[in-house]
Each structure stands twice: as C-alpha cells, then as structure tokens.
Amino acid sequence: MPGDVPESDSHRYVRTTRLEAFSDGVFAIAITLLVLELAIGQSGSAVHRVLEGRPFYLAYLVSFLTIGAAWLGHNAITDRLTKADAGLLRLNMVVLLAVSVLPFPTRLVAEGIHDSSGERLFVAMYGLTLLAIRVLLFALDDYCQREHLYTGIASGEDEEASPRKALLPVVAGYVVAILVGIALPAVAVALYCVLALYLVVPFWELGRLLLTRT
Numbered sequence: 413m414p415g416d417v418p419e420s421d422s423h424r425y426v427r428t429t430r431l432e433a434f435s436d437g438v439f440a441i442a443i444t445l446l447v448l449e450l451a452i453g454q455s456g457s458a459v460h461r462v463l464e465g466r467p468f469y470l471a472y473l474v475s476f477l478t479i480g481a482a483w484l485g486h487n488a489i490t491d492r493l494t495k496a497d498a499g500l501l502r503l504n505m506v507v508l509l510a511v512s513v514l515p516f517p518t519r520l521v522a523e524g525i526h527d528s529s530g531e532r533l534f535v536a537m538y539g540l541t542l543l544a545i546r547v548l549l550f551a552l553d554d555y556c557q558r559e560h561l562y563t564g565i566a567s568g569e570d571e572e573a574s575p576r577k578a579l580l581p582v583v584a585g586y587v588v589a590i591l592v593g594i595a596l597p598a599v600a601v602a603l604y605c606v607l608a609l610y611l612v613v614p615f616w617e618l619g620r621l622l623l624t625r626t
Contacts, residue, residue: 425495431504432490438508439486443479445515446472449522470601471522471538475514477608478542482511484612485549492562503555507548510541517541521601535597539590542604543583546611550579582607
C-alpha cells in the first residue's frame, strides 16, 4: 500500500507517526499530572500556608523541567527517525514508563522533605527516577543509531539536541546528588533542580549570542 514502510530481510519496519503521537500524549499527561501534586499548608494564615508549600513548588519545578528536557530529547530522536521497528517501539515504552511514573516520587519528595524518617529514601527514589529517564533516552538514541533508523544526514550530527549531549557529566551529577541526599536531602533536591535547568536552558546558545554581540 502507498506510504507503507518496506520490510527488510531481518526487520519489519513501521511508520513513526503513531509512536510520536502516543509518546507526546504520555508526556503531556505526565507533565499535567504534576499540577495535582501542588499543595499548601493546613494551618496558619493564608501567606503562611502558601509559604509552607515550598517543597511542593520546588519538586514540581524539578519534575516539570525534567519531563520537559526528556520531551526535548525525545523530540530530537523522533525528528530524525525515518522508520521504526519492534525493538524501538518496546524500548520507547520503557522510556515512557519512567516518565509517567515521575509524579509519584515527586509527591513523596514534596510530602517527605520534612519527614526525617523517610526523606532520604524518598529523595533517593526521586533521583533514581530522574537518572533512569536520562539513561533510557540515551539508550533509545543509541538503539536508533545502531539499527540505522535515522536519516543519513542527521544521524549523529545533531549533538546539541541529542540525549548524548553531556551524558557522562549529567549521569555523574545525578549519582553525586543521590549520594549527597543520603546525608542532605534538601541539598540533593536543589542539585536535581540545577541539573534540570542545565538540560533545558540552552546555555551554549545564549553564550554564543552574547559573544556575537560583544
């Protein structure tokens, strides 16, 4: 039929449109569900109750930026895809699993940041989820390159948008933050926020713009 992706001897390839649509839907739902985790304090004046919700606001910001960074990386992958195979579809589902579960540890961190009995565990679970999302995106990108699912021109060249960008420093940053969280959970959450900002804000492009204007 017209528009069908031809099969090879060892692979059955499919079009990428449904993969992209399904993935975008999961990203949109996950990032929207984060809003439900926002809360304020239960006692005191209105201002005090709003200020008491600071852990919720910080956890929301980190998770929003992390999902946003994951969507940017996923978009960089799907933009270069010419076809998909069964392995890619299944690996993509694992990526979406990690993304869709993020609202749960977000809630745990927000509620447990002042709970000395559980905050270290909750912050570690949160960090491991953030780390898993980044590593799985890299695995998805690596699979696409190994199986030659990218266009010949773009494959391996769009380094700035690719999940490969600064992979080792980012992974090392998450590992350090998780270890720091064993002793200082609040500091670990702040480090997660810094990493999320690094992944979302195009500091290299801003630097280029500043240099060209000086």
